[in-house]
Amino acid sequence: MKKTIKTISVILIITLIMSITAFAEPGFAYKDEVLTEFSPRWSQIQADDTVISVTPGATVGELRFAWLSSSTDSNPAFKVSENSDMSDAEEFEVVTADAIENLKSNKVTVTGLEQGKTYYYSYTENGVWSEVQPLTVQSADNFTVLYVSDAQIGRSGDETLEEILIRDTCGWNYTVDKMLTAYPNAAFAISGGDQFQSPDSLVQMKAYLSPEALRSLPVANTIGNHDDDSTLYGEIFNNPNEVDELMPSEAGTGYYYTYGDVLFITINSNNNFMLDTAKVLREATKAYPDTKWRVVTMHHNPYSASLSDDDFSEERLFFSSLYDLYDIDLCLSGHDHFYSRTDTMYAGKITDGEGTVYVQSSSASGSNYDPLPESTASFTVSAFDVRVPTYTAFTFNDDAIVGTTYRTDTNEIIDSFEITDNTTDSDVNFFTAIISFFKTLFSMI
Ligand SMILES: [Fe+2]
Numbered sequence: 001m002k003k004t005i006k007t008i009s010v011i012l013i014i015t016l017i018m019s020i021t022a023f024a025e026p027g028f029a030y031k032d033e034v035l036t037e038f039s040p041r042w043s044q045i046q047a048d049d050t051v052i053s054v055t056p057g058a059t060v061g062e063l064r065f066a067w068l069s070s071s072t073d074s075n076p077a078f079k080v081s082e083n084s085d086m087s088d089a090e091e092f093e094v095v096t097a098d099a100i101e102n103l104k105s106n107k108v109t110v111t112g113l114e115q116g117k118t119y120y121y122s123y124t125e126n127g128v129w130s131e132v133q134p135l136t137v138q139s140a141d142n143f144t145v146l147y148v149s150d151a152q153i154g155r156s157g158d159e160t161l162e163e164i165l166i167r168d169t170c171g172w173n174y175t176v177d178k179m180l181t182a183y184p185n186a187a188f189a190i191s192g193g194d195q196f197q198s199p200d201s202l203v204q205m206k207a208y209l210s211p212e213a214l215r216s217l218p219v220a221n222t223i224g225n226h227d228d229d230s231t232l233y234g235e236i237f238n239n240p241n242e243v244d245e246l247m248p249s250e251a252g253t254g255y256y257y258t259y260g261d262v263l264f265i266t267i268n269s270n271n272n273f274m275l276d277t278a279k280v281l282r283e284a285t286k287a288y289p290d291t292k293w294r295v296v297t298m299h300h301n302p303y304s305a306s307l308s309d310d311d312f313s314e315e316r317l318f319f320s321s322l323y324d325l326y327d328i329d330l331c332l333s334g335h336d337h338f339y340s341r342t343d344t345m346y347a348g349k350i351t352d353g354e355g356t357v358y359v360q361s362s363s364a365s366g367s368n369y370d371p372l373p374e375s376t377a378s379f380t381v382s383a384f385d386v387r388v389p390t391y392t393a394f395t396f397n398d399d400a401i402v403g404t405t406y407r408t409d410t411n412e413i414i415d416s417f418e419i420t421d422n423t424t425d426s427d428v429n430f431f432t433a434i435i436s437f438f439k440t441l442f443s444m445i
Pocket residue numbers: 194224225226299334335336
């Protein structure tokens with residue numbers, strides 16, 4: 001795969017050391033008045049036991065929904081209309097399954113939606129129809145995706161304390177508000193994992209889904225190490241094209257979907273059995289072999305700025321070798337709680353345009369930050385460890401993936417780049433896989 005990355009306005013290495021005395025509490029980056037204004041919403045957020053999640057469908061024109069309800073909720077229902085008064089609404093089948101804490105998981109897949117059109121939906125909450133929610137299907141031409149990671153509600157302190165949960169939830173709501181103010185017509189968002197601190201916490205799950213804007217913005221969520229050990233993730237998110245894996249997490253598996261000319265593949269990087277990851281990549285690229293762009297999301301970053309040039313991480317050796325093989329243009333990650341971006345990487349080395357760019361988001365809520373090492377590896381082009389949440393807007397067009405990263409407190413752009421593609425498809429087989437693995441291995445020793 002040949003690719004050139006052109007940096008429009010590069011901040012080569014931003015390692016600003018900022019005094020945390022500017023912040024009210026460690027890990028929280030906003031002014032006291034934001035928290036004061038938000039706090040009264042907490043009881044209302046926790047009272048909403050049937051808050052709904054919206055997820056991108058298998059392709060544009062499909063959307064997926066999931067919510068939890070009481071196990072005694074005998075007949076959950078869901079309807080969609082082109083009119084805000086819900087006239088001429090169409091009902092869609094609700095598929096139910098047992099969920100944690102004696103609850104029921106309700107999932108709906110809506111198909112046949114048209115680009116550029118606004119729809120309205122409602123669902124039953126224990127027999128009562130919910131408030132009607134609008135949702136616009138954005139055009140798949142020249143569309144924008146908002147990337148965040150590690151909202152990790154409950155991470156900033158003792159997660160049993162309400163004040164900690166409120167603070168993290170406030171930070172997450174603030175970030176969602178900021179990015180949708182800047183990009184009101186974003187097609188959807190991607191979260192790179194660690195949505196909650198504890199994988200089975202309904203309180204944290206409701207807090208994560210609490211931004212009202214998320215009723216109208218699909219989000220593709222990723223299994224982080226904090227989401228891994230419970231079935232809750234798979235009960236509240238209705239992911240498309242889940243791939244049957246031999247060693248799935250309790251939370252679930254990898255999955256894939258397309259939007260326009262982009263194939264998005266979500267990997268469960270807690271599963272280190274590489275045949276599973278290879279299977280997800282193979283199934284996804286077989287189903288959609290001709291998309292111009294291929295984007296992977298995985299929670300752990302093979303080329304985080306916290307890692308050295310010769311780091312012997314399994315993520316780099318195994319996962320990134322597969323990304324070389326499957327012509328992945330862009331890999332999105334999180335986990336390390338600071339922003340970083342690499343040069344184009346192939347077989348463990350920086351290239352002059354052939355390979356994958358790795359972008360890692362900071363905490364989306366401000367619940368936790370990690371420091372950058374004193375010196376970063378040669379592959380790190382941009383890094384930012386100021387204790388402020390970041391998000392990156394990716395716009396996909398015929399010529400480039402345009403990335404713009406913002407700090408949420410000032411809306412200042414901290415990184416800006418383009419990935420342009422000159423790819424020719426590689427021929428993936430057993431021998432090319434072995435060669436790629438050893439090339440990466442030798443680059444590390
Ligand atoms: Fe993590």
